[in-house]
Amino acid sequence: MRKITYSQAFVEGLDYCMRKMRNFSLVGNEVMGLGPHRVHLERIWKTYPDRVRFPPTSEAAFSALAAGAAMSGEHVFCHLGAASFSFLSMTSIANEAATAHYASGGKIKVPVVFHMLHGLRIGGGTQHSVSPQAMYWNVPGLQIVLPSCARDAKGLVATAGLSENPTVMFTHDLLIGLEGEVPEKDYEIPFGKADIKRRGKDVTLVATSWMVQVSLDAAKILADEGIDVEVVDPRTLVPFDKKTLIASVAKTGRLVVADETHLSCGVTAEISAIVAEEAFQYLKAPILRVARPDVPTPFSRPLEDFITPTKEKIADAVRRVMRKP
Amino acid sequence: MAAKPGFGKTASLRILERMLVIRRFEESLVEMSGEKLFKSHYHLYIGQEATAAAVVESLRPDDKLTTTHRNHGHVLARGAEPGRAYAEILGRATGLNGGRGGTLHMSDPDRGFLATSSVVGGCIGLALGGAYAQQRRGKGGVSVAFFGDGSLEEGISFESMNIAALWKLPAVFICENNGAGATGSSKGGFPSSLISAPRLAGIAESLAISSKQVDGRDVDAVHAAVSAGVARCRSGKGPVFVECITERWEGSKPMWPELSTGITDVCMAWDAGQVPAKFRDWHTHQDPILLFVRKLLRKKLVTRDAIVKVDREVRARDATARQFAVSSPMPHGKTALQRVFA
Numbered sequence: 001m002r003k004i005t006y007s008q009a010f011v012e013g014l015d016y017c018m019r020k021m022r023n024f025s026l027v028g029n030e031v032m033g034l035g036p037h038r039v040h041l042e043r044i045w046k047t048y049p050d051r052v053r054f055p056p057t058s059e060a061a062f063s064a065l066a067a068g069a070a071m072s073g074e075h076v077f078c079h080l081g082a083a084s085f086s087f088l089s090m091t092s093i094a095n096e097a098a099t100a101h102y103a104s105g106g107k108i109k110v111p112v113v114f115h116m117l118h119g120l121r122i123g124g125g126t127q128h129s130v131s132p133q134a135m136y137w138n139v140p141g142l143q144i145v146l147p148s149c150a151r152d153a154k155g156l157v158a159t160a161g162l163s164e165n166p167t168v169m170f171t172h173d174l175l176i177g178l179e180g181e182v183p184e185k186d187y188e189i190p191f192g193k194a195d196i197k198r199r200g201k202d203v204t205l206v207a208t209s210w211m212v213q214v215s216l217d218a219a220k221i222l223a224d225e226g227i228d229v230e231v232v233d234p235r236t237l238v239p240f241d242k243k244t245l246i247a248s249v250a251k252t253g254r255l256v257v258a259d260e261t262h263l264s265c266g267v268t269a270e271i272s273a274i275v276a277e278e279a280f281q282y283l284k285a286p287i288l289r290v291a292r293p294d295v296p297t298p299f300s301r302p303l304e305d306f307i308t309p310t311k312e313k314i315a316d317a318v319r320r321v322m323r324k325p
Numbered sequence: 326m327a328a329k330p331g332f333g334k335t336a337s338l339r340i341l342e343r344m345l346v347i348r349r350f351e352e353s354l355v356e357m358s359g360e361k362l363f364k365s366h367y368h369l370y371i372g373q374e375a376t377a378a379a380v381v382e383s384l385r386p387d388d389k390l391t392t393t394h395r396n397h398g399h400v401l402a403r404g405a406e407p408g409r410a411y412a413e414i415l416g417r418a419t420g421l422n423g424g425r426g427g428t429l430h431m432s433d434p435d436r437g438f439l440a441t442s443s444v445v446g447g448c449i450g451l452a453l454g455g456a457y458a459q460q461r462r463g464k465g466g467v468s469v470a471f472f473g474d475g476s477l478e479e480g481i482s483f484e485s486m487n488i489a490a491l492w493k494l495p496a497v498f499i500c501e502n503n504g505a506g507a508t509g510s511s512k513g514g515f516p517s518s519l520i521s522a523p524r525l526a527g528i529a530e531s532l533a534i535s536s537k538q539v540d541g542r543d544v545d546a547v548h549a550a551v552s553a554g555v556a557r558c559r560s561g562k563g564p565v566f567v568e569c570i571t572e573r574w575e576g577s578k579p580m581w582p583e584l585s586t587g588i589t590d591v592c593m594a595w596d597a598g599q600v601p602a603k604f605r606d607w608h609t610h611q612d613p614i615l616l617f618v619r620k621l622l623r624k625k626l627v628t629r630d631a632i633v634k635v636d637r638e639v640r641a642r643d644a645t646a647r648q649f650a651v652s653s654p655m656p657h658g659k660t661a662l663q664r665v666f667a
Binding site for chain 2: 023025053055056058060061062063064065066067068069070071072073074076091092095096099100101102103104105106107108109110140141143164165
């Protein structure tokens, strides 16, 4: 199968939405960041010039614009830049988009996607490295989507764009240039269906976004040591596929969760709680988490490395749940 | 619709009826609050009815609207069923939004309303989206934001007006400046706005938005400005801003609404003897309903009897609507888990 980058696949997903829905439009600058892969968006800009708007640096207003347009029957894909900037949009996302369907008694639909770039990207510092997906997980009414590879990006963008519900979608900066096999044909990937990225029998390792790639690297190291890791990628946090997770834990009896959100009240905390409450009987060892410590993100490389969940840290956690230090 | 000097008999009675529907609704609401039929805080539109009643007169069924915590007047002016509006405020299953929204988020999407935001300035951003959708649709529809002077303290209002102006979006910004005479929170009253600009319309003008400042108690003045603004929007010339100035009604000055000026008696419009001394200024110079009635009588467009008749009918319907809400069932608690997603 042909190999293309995450960014190319992402753009194919957007193109599918453009072709499928006349009322689909894009509001935002530089959907695939400021690096070399930004050029792939030109295809969208040139093919659909009247359906792309470049807003001023007014995150609160243009995200509200996207939400309000969605309430008026449009489908809007709204790009916010670095996830830190989404905090300026928090009122439009959390107060408006997330609540409108509910507060209207189900009369209003809000088909909008808020896309942002998250994660430790080397040198991002305090305000260009945040991973706020757990914060958004605390806002009922939002779907949360985290593609981890090119193939998933294409299908998840398609599903998000077509969805009738508000969706927050995260792209990790380090995924943008990653190549992978991607079908040429159009396809949608359903939300709430986890994907087992690597089958294994000894330990369940749950990860999303870039951490899936890091976890697959960790699994390779561990395979050489005779530990067979199953890597489970939920793909969407809302809706969350508990069934696949619990089935995997029932098989392996061990769970490690790796994620770039902060340790406290982060993605690893919620996933661990789900398994502790609903699958405790299968566990042969305590659950271990590899997460970003509860500190802001430093710039200097050794400091940033220290707080970054790496394949070594993940492999070490897996060894510990296997009681093989 | 072009601006015209005044309305004929039919339109005048229609507008008067619309204002009375809002007034009677809110007078009843204060009583219902006193009867503990609902316990939330709420905000009244009394004193501003001329603005909503005149604005909707310029709109088409396909136009979009957004409003705020002070939404009753706008939603009713657009023709929402008062019974279902009461039911919403009382948290009943039959409410416009099934009791999910309450007074702060009451919305009637069937009449073009987007979600109602109680975050100050929130409605302006959503209306911007409505205007974006209208521009994309290309059918000449507009999107109206009703908001108070306090909204202009928020950054999103500036951002939204800037984008609307840059992209020539058909947004109609209706700033209901009801801050005049407000006591403010420092004196134990409801907060009034704190804005450095001497004229609120000047803020919009600085972004090259066509702006007007009008007397928000005057149906004809509001309608003239808004209908001209809406026509401008429909023709693709970009957003407009209309500042409708009203005096803060006495009952909305305290933190909790009070029916301080009593139940409105339309006869006060022609019988000065009925006007109590305590709120003479309100009944003589401020109440937009009495002002409108006096104008209609002066122009000899309608008779006193016709006015009394309209009011009697509105009150009868109000009583029925109130009864509908009070006798409506509460929703089942477990339904709280439903309708998070479409």
